[in-house]
Amino acid sequence: MKSSLREVHVTEAVGMVLAHDLTQVVPGRFKGPRFRKGHVIREEDFETLLSIGKEHIYVMELAAGELHENDAARRIARAVGGPRLTLTAPSEGKVQLVADGEGLLKVDATRVHAINEVEQAVLSTLKTDIPVKEGEVVAASRVIPLIYPVERIEQVERIAAGGKGPVLEVLPFRRLKVGVVTTGSEIYHGRIRDRFGPVIQEKLQSFGSTVMGQTLAGDDKGLIQSQIRAFVDRGADLVLVTGGMSVDPDDRTPGAIASLGAEVISYGTPMLPGSMLMIAYYREIPILGLPGCVIHDAYTSFDLFLPRILAGEKVKREDIVRLGYGGLHSC
Numbered sequence: 001m002k003s004s005l006r007e008v009h010v011t012e013a014v015g016m017v018l019a020h021d022l023t024q025v026v027p028g029r030f031k032g033p034r035f036r037k038g039h040v041i042r043e044e045d046f047e048t049l050l051s052i053g054k055e056h057i058y059v060m061e062l063a064a065g066e067l068h069e070n071d072a073a074r075r076i077a078r079a080v081g082g083p084r085l086t087l088t089a090p091s092e093g094k095v096q097l098v099a100d101g102e103g104l105l106k107v108d109a110t111r112v113h114a115i116n117e118v119e120q121a122v123l124s125t126l127k128t129d130i131p132v133k134e135g136e137v138v139a140a141s142r143v144i145p146l147i148y149p150v151e152r153i154e155q156v157e158r159i160a161a162g163g164k165g166p167v168l169e170v171l172p173f174r175r176l177k178v179g180v181v182t183t184g185s186e187i188y189h190g191r192i193r194d195r196f197g198p199v200i201q202e203k204l205q206s207f208g209s210t211v212m213g214q215t216l217a218g219d220d221k222g223l224i225q226s227q228i229r230a231f232v233d234r235g236a237d238l239v240l241v242t243g244g245m246s247v248d249p250d251d252r253t254p255g256a257i258a259s260l261g262a263e264v265i266s267y268g269t270p271m272l273p274g275s276m277l278m279i280a281y282y283r284e285i286p287i288l289g290l291p292g293c294v295i296h297d298a299y300t301s302f303d304l305f306l307p308r309i310l311a312g313e314k315v316k317r318e319d320i321v322r323l324g325y326g327g328l329h330s331c
């Protein structure tokens with residue numbers, strides 16, 4: 001049997017039950033459901049219904065193998081939503097996935113693309129690897145028609161289940177102890193005031209991590225190395241080395257980190273600002289060489305990688321290489 005969708009003029013529809021949400025748009029003031037699915041039409045609704053362009057309403061009977069848009073949207077959202085995500089109730093046929101707490105959003109773009117290949121299924125997400133806050137909407141699902149074939153939803157469900165882990169999830173941030181080694185003879189000798197410390201302190205604090213200490217190393221390679229080692233020995237989960245990242249002969253940070261015996265993932269990142277960033281691992285602890293721009297630019301390559309490190313991910317060479325495309329922010 002095929003579903004039936006019978007059209008009834010609003011003035012004839014008193015006592016009938018709405019089959020879907022009806023949207024009102026008042027530009028600049030309101031966009032949302034004016035009447036909800038399940039609402040029983042009353043005479044006093046006529047004027048409003050006609051003013052939002054609804055001369056007819058629909059009486060719907062679903063056949064076997066068919067789903068109401070709300071149920072279809074709910075099933076897509078359930079199929080893709082992983083840990084630390086909650087679903088909202090459908091509204092205007094749309095279900096939202098909301099972060100339960102702050103963390104790093106992971107989205108499997110390949111499966112999102114495959115799901116959107118399914119005719120008239122919609123899964124719209126934020127981009128992967130961004131930090132999200134508690135209560136933030138990270139994705140939404142819906143289908144375009146009011147009545148949707150169940151076999152297409154089953155196709156969506158197969159795609160969602162056919163990969164490693166969920167399509168979407170939020171990884172919690174770990175609370176790290178962070179050591180800061182500040183290079184530069186101008187800081188060491190007190191010629192200028194250090195401006196890295198406060199910036200780093202604030203960024204880490206906003207993620208719930210703490211700076212366990214900051215030491216000054218001048219431009220002395222041996223001192224930079226011993227201070228990094230000392231932080232690692234004292235249990236640092238991350239060491240940030242500030243300044244001295246450019247090509248000047250007395251900029252010693254990259255050389256100091258490399259000759260520690262650290263595994264250097266990259267010195268140089270195709271994102272601006274932050275192209276002189278260095279990422280290395282020493283005894284499994286991430287060591288980041290931070291360029292001067294971190295002091296004055298609100299969003300650099302450091303801000304892109306920090307949330308991933310806080311979520312416990314190890315940065316790989318390919319993560320860095322891929323940053324160039326779309327990586328020009330400001331410089």
Ligand SMILES: Nc1nc2c(c(=O)[nH]1)N[C@H]1C(S)=C(S)[C@@H](COP(=O)(O)OP(=O)(O)OC[C@H]3O[C@@H](n4cnc5c(N)ncnc54)[C@H](O)[C@@H]3O)O[C@H]1N2
Nearest residue numbers: 184193194195196243244245246247251276290291292293
């Ligand atoms: N010839 C080239 N020049 C530069 C290149 C390049 O590839 N070739 N890259 C540019 C980019 S991009 C950046 S970013 C900077 C990297 O600078 P550094 O990280 O080496 O920073 P410094 O040279 O040590 O200092 C630059 C500037 O910032 C002041 N500074 C440093 N540390 C602190 C601190 N803790 N508190 C306050 N101020 C600090 C320092 O005194 C300098 O004035 O290189 C570009 N140049």
Ligand code: MOO
Nearest residue numbers: 274275276291293
């Ligand atoms: O590391 Mo540099 O900003 O690209 O500012």
